[in-house]
Amino acid sequence: MAASAETVVRSRPALCSDATLPYARAMGHTPDDSALMLRYKDGDIAAFETLYRRHNDPLYRYLLRLCRHRDTAEDIFQEVWGKIVKSRASYRPTAKFTTFLYRVAHNCFIDHVRRNKRHTNSAELDAESHSHPGEQPETLTERSLAKERLSKALLELPDEQRDTFLLHEEAGLNLDQIAAVTGSNRETAKSRLRYAVTKLRAALDDHPERP
Amino acid sequence: MSNEREDRAEDARVAESYRTLAQERAPDHLNKKVLRMAARQGRTPYSRARAWMRPTAWAATIALSLAIVLELTRLPEVEPELVDIAAPGQAPRETTGGVAEPRTPAAERADPVSMDTIAPKDMSVLREAENRARAQAGPDQLPGAPQADAGAAPTVDIAARKISVEQDRHEQFFDQQDANEPAADKRISAAASLAVVASDEKASESQLACPAKLRESARSWFACIQQLRDGGQEELADTEYEEFRRIFPDFVDSNADK
Numbered sequence: 001m002a003a004s005a006e007t008v009v010r011s012r013p014a015l016c017s018d019a020t021l022p023y024a025r026a027m028g029h030t031p032d033d034s035a036l037m038l039r040y041k042d043g044d045i046a047a048f049e050t051l052y053r054r055h056n057d058p059l060y061r062y063l064l065r066l067c068r069h070r071d072t073a074e075d076i077f078q079e080v081w082g083k084i085v086k087s088r089a090s091y092r093p094t095a096k097f098t099t100f101l102y103r104v105a106h107n108c109f110i111d112h113v114r115r116n117k118r119h120t121n122s123a124e125l126d127a128e129s130h131s132h133p134g135e136q137p138e139t140l141t142e143r144s145l146a147k148e149r150l151s152k153a154l155l156e157l158p159d160e161q162r163d164t165f166l167l168h169e170e171a172g173l174n175l176d177q178i179a180a181v182t183g184s185n186r187e188t189a190k191s192r193l194r195y196a197v198t199k200l201r202a203a204l205d206d207h208p209e210r211p
Numbered sequence: 212m213s214n215e216r217e218d219r220a221e222d223a224r225v226a227e228s229y230r231t232l233a234q235e236r237a238p239d240h241l242n243k244k245v246l247r248m249a250a251r252q253g254r255t256p257y258s259r260a261r262a263w264m265r266p267t268a269w270a271a272t273i274a275l276s277l278a279i280v281l282e283l284t285r286l287p288e289v290e291p292e293l294v295d296i297a298a299p300g301q302a303p304r305e306t307t308g309g310v311a312e313p314r315t316p317a318a319e320r321a322d323p324v325s326m327d328t329i330a331p332k333d334m335s336v337l338r339e340a341e342n343r344a345r346a347q348a349g350p351d352q353l354p355g356a357p358q359a360d361a362g363a364a365p366t367v368d369i370a371a372r373k374i375s376v377e378q379d380r381h382e383q384f385f386d387q388q389d390a391n392e393p394a395a396d397k398r399i400s401a402a403a404s405l406a407v408v409a410s411d412e413k414a415s416e417s418q419l420a421c422p423a424k425l426r427e428s429a430r431s432w433f434a435c436i437q438q439l440r441d442g443g444q445e446e447l448a449d450t451e452y453e454e455f456r457r458i459f460p461d462f463v464d465s466n467a468d469k
Contacts, residue, residue: 040249060241061233074241082245082248150225151232169233170233
């Protein structure tokens with residue numbers, strides 16, 4: 001099952017595609033995330049902008065789904081990038097930059113949960129994400145209904161399972177990297193991911209979750 | 212095996228559904244805020260300095276270039292007169308009477324080489340020329356000795372007399388010089404003029420040993436040479452004889468044959 005999950009990750013488009021790097025095709029190669037961070041460390045602001053454009057949207061979606069509250073997600077989003085900027089002086093390219101970025105984001109989220117328990121009661125994202133003002137309820141197709149159910153099921157997942165699933169889908173991390181980010185071992189990460197995928201699959205099929 | 216394949220397909224379906232669901236993008240205001248913060252904090256001291264260093268460097272370069280160009284255009288042109296004076300191989304300017312014209316300090320600066328060529332280092336050159344003339348005139352012409360035999364060497368007497376006349380003239384010239392003129396200038400100009408006179412006299416000595424009138428015929432010239440030789444002036448006689456033989460190579464002395 002874990003192997004199938006990794007296959008899904010590989011089939012996703014690369015984060016540093018030509019769409020996110022307008023000059024990549026002209027230059028002939030795409031600068032590595034770590035190289036961009038080191039350039040930023042040396043004062044190259046454009047390098048940071050490139051790095052930011054690569055990761056801003058996936059990180060935003062990760063935090064949005066994790067926090068389930070838009071304002072909180074934006075606050076944590078700024079906090080994460082602030083910490084990245086501040087840590088540039090001590091940055092060492094020992095690990096993948098994505099792992100580093102999402103570990104910071106994960107820790108920020110944990111700190112936020114510890115500071116404020118409000119996020120557990122928030123359902124703002126749920127209401128916003130599933131409203132379709134242009135469509136009448138009777139015109140919704142089965143597919144869009146399935147997406148509705150998926151979104152609802154995702155938000156209802158336990159924090160750890162949702163975190164693992166989002167790290168897998170948004171950050172494109174494998175089980176080892178997820179384990180490193182969440183501070184757990186590989187088997188735990190694998191188990192969490194499997195539970196999350198099973199629940200979401202059940203929601204898509206619109207039948208009760210199998211035990 | 213088939214269950215595993217089915218699971219993979221289902222996982223892919225979940226992932227695809229999630230991707231179609233999750234299309235949110237980070238808001239622009241958030242992007243701007245983060246990038247502004249990164250730009251503010253990310254500048255190193257060097258990059259901050261670079262903002263004003265580059266235009267400053269350009270301005271300094273342009274200013275220096277302009278200053279150099281202006282300096283080059285303001286340089287005074289060399290006067291053609293000074294160029295003529297400074298030209299090598301030219302004789303020093305002389306005024307009427309054979310006395311070198313006192314040179315202005317500007318001319319001396321412009322033509323140091325020509326000054327060196329015309330001005331003797333010390334008066335020993337003049338004394339040497341005078342002594343040579345006296346020696347050629349005979350032992351009686353040495354300083355302090357009375358002039359006994361003036362008729363024996365008339366040409367040498369003439370040369371010696373010319374030198375003494377020139378010396379007197381230069382002494383008068385010194386007296387007439389403006390008292391304000393630097394003494395060094397006086398000395399240089401006088402030395403230059405005396406050197407010119409000495410060289411002129413040296414050149415005329417050989418010419419005057421036998422006057423031009425006697426040189427017109429071979430016989431009279433040869434007689435003059437004989438007279439010089441009889442008078443003890445062997446060197447002058449030899450010089451004259453060489454010149455005589457160059458002009459009259461076929462002359463045969465009839466008296467010698469007899």
